[in-house]
Amino acid sequence: MSFKTIQTYFNFTKDQRTGIFFLFLIIVVLQTTYFFLDLSVASKEYPEKQKWLALQSEMDSLKVDFKNKKPIIYLFNPNFITDYKAYKLGMSLQEIDRLLAFRKENRFVNSPKEFQSVTKISDSLLNEMAPYFKFPDWVNNKKKDTKFKEYTVYQNEASAKKEKIILIDINQATKEDLVKIYGIGEAISVRILRQKETLGGFVSMEQMKEIWGLSPEVIENLNTHFKVTTLARFKKIEINNASLKELSQFHYFRYALAKQIVTYRSMYGNIRNIEDLTKIKGFPVDKANIIGLYLDFN
Structure with missing residues (x-):
């Protein structure tokens, strides 16, 4: 290709040269504008979004605290301890089975030492559990036979x-x-x-x-x-056989709770111990140890 041939590509008419000039001018203006002006789109701030983000942060913090928080152990009567609670406290399945077999004979442990004698738990585990044992007054005074x-x-x-x-x-x-x-x-x-x-x-x-x-x-x-030096002789309520009317007449139950108990029996079968009752909505958990002494779970 000769130089003259190449030169023909750069021969423009007057209108073409004018168009090229304006095109060049537009390019220069756009480049200058882009360089000197901040054309980035400003992000909009939504107050509700910020509120939810703050709440999410607080929830994450509470979750961390909950994971690190040690569970609170409330006082309980070891005669009515559930399999799950006993396992969580460190008892083995064999130790739990020994206690359940003892309870099936309708017998009760009345002291930490007797609890260890029945379950065969170690001294170290007994030292951890014993501070949370709570026996009724009549048990603590059972050796006092006189009025x-x-x-x-x-x-x-x-x-x-x-x-x-x-x-x-x-x-x-x-x-x-x-x-x-x-x-x-x-x-x-x-x-x-x-x-x-x-x-x-x-x-x-x-x-x-x-x-x-x-x-x-x-x-x-x-x-x-x-x-309370001796336990009064009264007829215990057969929790698994009592009618709705009989349950609702008990001092610590009301009709709504009695109905819940009957529903629980129909859905899950017999109520084995006081711990099962505490799972029912509306049950006065703070009085569980007292209520349990008025009930018969056989």
């Missing part, structure tokens, strides 16, 4: 005079015994006796907190003079 017991207290350190306080079984207390306590009149004494009749007998002095009109100070006075 009365004398305690020596000092009313005043200066005088150092001994006064004997007669400790009476609350289930054998009379109206006259109750009104002797400061803060208890005839009305409250009658209320206490009616509650005893309704329940068939008290199983713990904790039940005094359920009686309307008793202040903490009066309850403390009651605990000084009365205890």
Whole structure:
């Protein structure tokens, strides 16, 4: 290809040269604009989005805290411990089976030492579990067969005079015994006796907190003079056979809870222990140890 041939490619008419000039000028203007101006699209800020992001961050933080948090172990009666809870506390399947076999004979352990004797758990595991054991008052006082017991207290350190306080079984207390306590009149004494009749007998002095009109100070006075030394003889409620009406008439159950219990039985079969009852919505878990003593799970 000769130079003249190449030169023909650059021969433009006047209109073509004008077009090329304006095209070049447009390119220069666009390049200058792109260089000096920030044409990036500004991201829009949405307040709701920021709020949700902050909430998500808080939730992530709570999840981390929850994973690192040690589970809280509440006081419990070891006679009613479930397989799952026993396993979580470190008991082996053989140890759990020994306790279940013992309970099937309708027998109870009444102390940490007896619990270890039945289950054969190690001393180290017993030391970890024992602080969470909670036995009823009547168990703690089961060796006290007499109605009365004398305690020596000092009313005043200066005088150092001994006064004997007669400790009476609350289930054998009379109206006259109750009104002797400061803060208890005839009305409250009658209320206490009616509650005893309704329940068939008290199983713990904790039940005094359920009686309307008793202040903490009066309850403390009651605990000084009365205890549950022997378990009252009453007919236990057969939780797996009782009708809806019978369950709803129990002091600690109401119709709605009784209906839930009947529904639970129909869906899952017999209720084995108090732990099964605590799974039912509306069950007063804080009173489980007391309620369990009024029930028969056979």
